Amino acid sequence: MRPERQHQIGRSEAASRLWLSGLIAAMEHAERPEVRRQPVAPEILAELRAQLALTALFRSSEISTLRH
Numbered sequence: 001m002r003p004e005r006q007h008q009i010g011r012s013e014a015a016s017r018l019w020l021s022g023l024i025a026a027m028e029h030a031e032r033p034e035v036r037r038q039p040v041a042p043e044i045l046a047e048l049r050a051q052l053a054l055t056a057l058f059r060s061s062e063i064s065t066l067r068h
Contacts, residue, residue, distance in 0.1 A: 029035060
């Protein structure tokens, strides 16, 4: 494998790990009882839904282009 390709893969893996770490931290924060009791602003819910939709679209398009 060419060095530049290895660098791209490493960067992609690092970005995935960073994203996953952020997701885990957010979920751990959200599960705290004092946080769960607080209402969530509608604009935050809208932003969250939009972000989740983008992530789902990206992941499904990435999978559908794989060749076996």
